[in-house]
Amino acid sequence: LQGAARFAGGEYDTGAATMRKAMRSERLTWPMATYFPFFWKPDRHMFLKPTVTLDFAERTGHEFQYIYDANVGRHTYETLLDMAEQTELGIAELNPRDRIDVQTFIFVVGGYRDKDMPE
16 A cells, blocks of 8 residues: 555655565556556546557557556556546546546547447
């Protein structure tokens, strides 16, 4: 939790290292690293599920699709936050209350498949 709190406070690399150490694991996934910060400060942070988020970035042309790194780190996360901010501005007419609403939008768009289209 201390690592997650550091991450939520903007110390992305230190927070991730603290979480790795506490978990006694070399592998910290994005969902693990971003879950608590996202719920602690949903107006600032994003929950990252890579597959659907990368699909969204590709569909919208955001640079996140090229920047993404599976290793948790500052550059990828800051690029994700930029995409979240751009998305929030783009869907302003839907009145998103926080990044939870933005995340929901990303999940819907990123999870959409052509087979989901009504005939």
